[in-house]
Amino acid sequence: MFSSKKRLDNAYKNAKVVAFDDTSKFILFSDCHRGDNSFADDFANNRNIYFHALKHYYAKGFQYFEIGDGDELWENLSFEPIFEAHRNVYMLLQQFHKENSLHLIWGNHDMVYRNPEYVKKHLTTYFDKKLGIDVDLFPGIEYHEGIILKNSITNQEVFLTHGHQADTWNYLFWKWSRFMVRVLWKPLNVMGIADPTSPAKNYSELIKVERRTKKWIIENNNLVTVVGHTHRPRFPEPGDIAFFNDGSCVHPRSITGIEIENGQISLIKWLIDTNNDGVLQIVRILLEGPRKLIAYKTNS
Template sequence: MSSKTRLDRAYKNAKRLKFNDASKLILFSDCHRGDNSFADDFANNRNIYFHALRHYYLEGFSYCEIGDGDELWENISFESIFNAHKNVYMLMKQFHDENRLHMIWGNHDMVYRDPKYVEKYLFSFFDPKTGKDEDLFCDIKYHEGIVLEHSETNQELFLTHGHQADWWNYTFWKWSRFLVRVLWKPLNVMGIADPTTPAKNYTELIKIEKRTKQWITDNNNLITIVGHTHRPRFPEPGDIAYFNDGSCVHPRSITGLEIENGMISLIKWQVITSEDGNLKIDRFLLEGPTKLADYRTE
């Protein structure tokens, strides 16, 4: 099966959500939330992520997570991840309870494409304080893709993780998971990165981007937003409409895409030192805001 076929299928079967110029959405991906061990890349940025996500919750944004939210290659169970980052999941639960949480599975959490797995592990959690199971993400559904459809202009934005253009990490993801658990996780603790991931392999990264861009071109320059490679991309109007929100495991920072007032922006949150010597988490605008209407299909 080709990357074109995989992307075609993800688009055809995508969940469709209406939005308009009054809608506010934040898009993050590749959080790789782990168990807070030395191999947990998310742990370094968890305070930044929590602060940013809380900001978006209070500002009325909806949260779209575009795959690889949970690191289920290195970690066997979701329970260990939940216990390590419970405050994050309880904040995400607030989004979910208000129908503001939309989830896409990636290669590192591909088990979530099985609704039975999601029901078993994500619908509830055991609370030692009450001694019983409590609601977490009851009735949540994970998708391979989401299409945001503007209610007035009918303009579409296609959201998917992007590993559809990476045949090894899509078709042979179980082999990749096995190698990560057995080989690369212990080496990662010693500071040696997995060379098979596109985030660490520049040659493979370029190939994945090229395949994705070709698919976008073949589909009338459909605005397509992905993650997977961890490399933020923000095209100018008139270029191939390939966006990448980056990741939440950059060194000391996280990146994402905001959609607000009919415009899209690439943003970064990071820890900075204020003039009085205190550390604080701040938001920086990297690209945009650019009107979505300027990305016309041709």
């Protein structure tokens, strides 16, 4: 498990399989980094955009895939203060879960979720202060390292994983990174100083992570792969290396994600804009696509 290849191989081998066809509708977000609504909570700036987008997708019957680092559990000691800060988000995610439309992958910042007992203890219920009792939140919820979307007609596969498997430091030494973030980088982050160990804020590390991931994709017959982790959106043309990245939900004043609908894949952005009357509104913008997924299929 010490090479990025072996780590990605293992994530693929143990991935949950979700069948889909041209009627399926999926929205993929990652790197929300939901925090406690303090000055260090990068998600707080975009929470209204994210919540509005999520309501849109729920109303349209989409299934929600969160590809890692949904909760910021490096800066925060536990899930409870995050839940209290963004309760409306979790109540909406609960609706997806009730309809079996919530699919979760753990990343390096919420790597504690790879322990099913931790997930069961912290995410099954929450304490309702009005009722004075524990009530259901996500009963039976499971986190995965990878998910394979498999087309039930063409057998084409789309592999989803966070992407930190190609980042040795943040995969193997995540506990040390978590410690450093809590004691050093969180207070410095409030002052505007970025963590240099994060590939999202260190361009040379970002390039290394992307290069290793692309190498693995090529070695696996150009398997369509969607990751997060680096926060840099990627959308290839058919015929290129099938390396997609949905970006993040902590871009300055916007969030990005990937939609799969009608057998097509698109890169989208949600942001706050003004209409002709100067009224602020949240809008969806198509950045890339749509492209037919089958155009990326290679013969195995």
